Amino acid sequence: MRATLASVFLALLLAAGPTGPAGRLAAAELQTVEIAGRTGVHIFSVEMAVNDAERGKGLMYRRSLPEGRGMLFDFQHEQDISMWMRNTYISLDMLFIRGDGRILRIAENTEPLSERIISSGGPVRGVLEVIAGTARKLGIAPGDRVAHPMFRAR
Numbered sequence: 194m195r196a197t198l199a200s201v202f203l204a205l206l207l208a209a210g211p212t213g214p215a216g217r218l219a220a221a222e223l224q225t226v227e228i229a230g231r232t233g234v235h236i237f238s239v240e241m242a243v244n245d246a247e248r249g250k251g252l253m254y255r256r257s258l259p260e261g262r263g264m265l266f267d268f269q270h271e272q273d274i275s276m277w278m279r280n281t282y283i284s285l286d287m288l289f290i291r292g293d294g295r296i297l298r299i300a301e302n303t304e305p306l307s308e309r310i311i312s313s314g315g316p317v318r319g320v321l322e323v324i325a326g327t328a329r330k331l332g333i334a335p336g337d338r339v340a341h342p343m344f345r346a347r
Contacts, residue, residue, distance in 0.1 A: 226265060226321060228288075228296075230337030237323060239265040252322055253280040263323040267343050271316035276300075278307045284325035287311060288333070292318040294344030296337045299328050319343060 223238040238261060242248045248266050252258065268274060271292045278285070287300040298314040302325045313320070321339065328334070 227340040228333055228337050230333055232332030235331045237261055237263050239263045242266045256282055258283055258324045260324060263321055266320040268318060271318050274313040274317055274320060276311045278303050278305055281305055285322045286325055286328045288321040289313040289317045290319045290339050294339045296335050298335055301328055
């Protein structure tokens with residue numbers, strides 16, 4: 194019986210696929226997000242945060258985030274969102290995105306380790322977190338369109 198349970202557990206572990214640091218999905222599991230605006234199209238590889246545990250942890254405890262990478266938080270439906278930087282060691286740009294894929298607001302250069310509340314400024318479906326300075330560097334602005342399957346065009 195023990196051998197059978199151990200075999201089943203090992204099979205489930207292997208079927209779960211590869212993971213990286215802190216249980217994050219391996220690079221093969223990254224998804225693509227495109228942002229189109231007046232400065233062109235900018236492409237990011239993102240990890241997804243789709244449940245309460247993933248959204249709660251976000252990018253906490255990370256010591257770096259490469260350019261072109263990020264985390265996309267899916268809140269399932271439009272709502273007012275509040276975030277903070279508790280246990281987040283790197284400064285981020287937070288792009289608050291409406292259900293139609295349009296950027297509503299950008300919180301630039303957030304303060305690491307802060308518990309100050311960062312509000313969406315209105316109902317949003319998701320938040321894209323990227324390394325601080327990205328929005329300014331690439332000319333990303335409110336009104337730009339974010340393309341990803343979680344957003345629907347209106």
